[in-house]
Amino acid sequence: MALPAKIIERFNKRIRIFQDALQRAKDADRNESDTVAIITDILADVFGYDKYMEVTSELAIRGTYCDLAIKMDGKFQYLIECKSVGTELKENHLKQAADYGANSGIPWIVLTNGIEWQIHKIRFEQPISHELVCNFNLLQINPRKEEDQDKLFLLCKEGLSKDSREDYYEKMQCLNRFVIGGFILSEPVINVIRKELRKFAEGLKVDNEEIEKIIRQEVLKREILEGEDASKTQAKIRRFYKKQFKEKEACACVKSNISENVPQQENISSENQQKESAQ
Known part of the structure; x- marks a missing residue:
């Protein structure tokens, strides 16, 4: 600043x-x-x-x-x-x-x-x-x-x-060890790690559970994963991804409805043009 x-x-x-x-x-x-x-x-x-x-x-x-x-x-x-x-x-x-x-x-x-x-x-x-x-x-x-x-x-x-203290507080809420640790353990991030590992070692067979176990036991400190602060943060991240998933579903549903209605509208327009030509 x-x-x-x-x-x-x-x-x-x-x-x-x-x-x-x-x-x-x-x-x-x-x-x-x-x-x-x-x-x-x-x-x-x-x-x-x-x-x-x-x-x-x-x-x-x-x-x-x-x-x-x-x-x-x-x-x-x-x-x-x-x-x-x-x-x-x-x-x-x-x-x-x-x-x-x-x-x-x-x-x-x-x-x-x-x-x-x-x-x-x-x-x-x-x-x-x-x-x-x-x-x-x-x-x-x-x-x-x-x-x-x-x-x-x-x-x-x-x-x-x-209001710099509120801005600083919000930043600290996001940039801390519990949040970073929670995201590392989230499914989207583990998916990326799995894909990169498969590129790194062609033919490697590894699943998300194996990667998560290594992260929990050998990469991250226990204090980042356990305790009240860690539990609250992980729950917050799960809600974040759940909300994103619901929003994507709703968006996909809207797009699907639009694509279904477009042919009907095109048919109606074509029928109207044919009627006008006949007249």
């Missing part, structure tokens, strides 16, 4: 300043309150928010207040759970942030200690779940690399108007 020059310039000017500040804060083992102050400045100076009008710590959720939230045009855009700069982000921290988001109806949550940044999206389904959309280490980020710029832009004020 090509970002506006002014945003890239902002990244180049500000990121290095905060990399130094965060490293010094970590070395000094600054507490959570001090870290929140640094994160607030990052939200303003790097990501472009007005820290007095658009960054708030006054979002109450079931009797407690979240650390920070981004609010624009009367709507909360991000809920931000902060930990001290020296704290390693763990699953229980994410659960806390996800619970805040679920209870407040805010789908986009950020978990950060100033150095590590995790962007998650809550899926309001049964049961409620959440997915990691993007994560980065601010000490290691390179503001001149396009890939790193894209990650930073997800949190930018300007990115909200372009």
Whole structure:
């Protein structure tokens, strides 16, 4: 994604300043309150928010207040759970942030200690779940690399108007190991592999079941094929192909009806011409 020059310039000017500040804060083992102050400045100076009008710590959720939230045009855009700069982000921290988001109806949550940044999206389904959309280490980020710029832009004020986070999320939904693995195991792809193998070794006799077994046992990692994420993705791919098959059948049926009606219309036209000639 090509970002506006002014945003890239902002990244180049500000990121290095905060990399130094965060490293010094970590070395000094600054507490959570001090870290929140640094994160607030990052939200303003790097990501472009007005820290007095658009960054708030006054979002109450079931009797407690979240650390920070981004609010624009009367709507909360991000809920931000902060930990001290020296704290390693763990699953229980994410659960806390996800619970805040679920209870407040805010789908986009950020978990950060100033150095590590995790962007998650809550899926309001049964049961409620959440997915990691993007994560980065601010000490290691390179503001001149396009890939790193894209990650930073997800949190930018300007990115909200372009809805870049939704576009990035949709891309990640398609380009991940579970989806790629699911397609590799799908019947159309295995058919192609079988055909290419027969070209590669003339006379080779191999069926889809043999190819699938090798892929499952020797090519793909077990974590890609097993578990809740893998099962959901494989079911989604099966529905995709099933829908395509139904659409092809419907299209073939329409074409068949058209071809059957054409001769009848031609006969009617011919009969009319004969009647006109007789008259």
